[in-house]
Amino acid sequence: MYKIGDFSKITNLTVKALRYYDEENILNPSYRCEENSYRFYDDNDFKKAELIVLLRELNFSISEIKDVMNICEDKAxxxxxxxxxxxxxxxxxxxxxxxxxxxxxxxxxNLLEDDGVNYIIQVKDIPAIKVAAIRYKGKYSDCGKHMGRIYKAIKGDAKGEPFNCYYDGEYKEEADIETCVPISKQVYDSVVTIVELPQIRAVSTIHNGTYESINMAYKAIFDYAKGKNISCLTPSREIYIKGPGMIFKGNSKNYITEVIIPIELEV
Missing domain, CATH: 1.20.5 (Single alpha-helices involved in coiled-coils or other helix-helix interfaces)
Structure with a gap:
């Protein structure tokens, strides 16, 4: 048995640290004197201490160390x-x-994208379109994996650029998104749904550059709509005319995205 001071010397753990690990149930002494509550450690405790020292050197957090000590039984x-x-x-x-x-x-x-880009705004009719789609709630960055799943299901029967429909009227951490790929024929898949999107009248513009700055395209559309007293609706669409590949992202400055926001039809 080792007193806490001696144990501190042979483990390179301070007495303060050993007391803390005891309080956190990470490394409890094998024996505690009932009279004076002195802590005593044995060789098995020494092996645990060696593991703790190693984990600290590998930048494990306290919560991670505690988890390791609870589930780790051997070297495997x-x-x-x-x-x-x-x-x-x-x-x-x-x-x-x-x-x-x-x-x-x-x-x-000089690496910044030009914030003063003049977006060309168009009001146009978007025809009805049949798509293979996956609708989900999640992060905006999740669309890539769903896009890949759709392309796998349709097996080369895409008929146009892929796009996302965003059903929320505002930015959300967990967004309501429908990832779509236009198709040329019927597709049967357990995950992918075939959807007929209706014809809409919309305001659109082309955004050149990264997705991180695409908010400026939305601003341009909203500013235009406000000036024309036009009511914007959902879902908005982002058509990825030129974007990242399934494996390589390429130069994001060369991405081309059409942003489309439906508007209320005049009666």
Whole structure:
């Protein structure tokens, strides 16, 4: 048995840390004296302490360490956990790189897209169209996986550019979205639905560039509609004339998207 001071020396964990781990039920001493509540640790506790030190070096959070200590029984278990942690780190790296790229746009003004783009606004009739669709509630970024699912189902029978219908009148964290691909013939699939979208009269404009700045196209349409006293309806559409591929995103500055917002028909 080791007193807490001695145990601190052989584990490189401070007495304060050992007391904290005891309080959090991460590393409890094997024996506690009833008279003075002194903590005593054994060789099994030493192995647990070694694991905790390793996890700290690998930047595991306290909650993660607690979870590991509860479910890890041998080296095989630890191997699975470390693989999961590696995936989490890689995901964080990708997110941080994307953030750095976005920050760079504001550090170097020449990389910014032109905020003064003059959008050409059109009022036109959009004909009825038959589409293979998946309607869902989720993040705006989820549409890619649903788009891929639709293309897999229709097996080359697409008849036009893919698009999304947005049924919410405002921005939402969990949006009501219908991902659509025009089709040339009937498709039978357990997930994909065949929908006949009706003819609509709409205000539209073309947005050139990244999806992060597509809000400016919506602003241009709303400003036009307000000036003409036109009532905008839902669902709005984004037709992806030129966008990312299924695997590679390509240069997002070259994306071309038509934004379409239905308007109330004149009586």
């Amino acid at each position: 278990d630890l191997s699975y956990i470390l693989e999961e942690k590696k995936d989490m780190v890689n995901k964080n790296i990708m997110e941080e790189k994307a953030l750095l790229k976005k920050i760079s746009l504001y550090i170097k003004p």
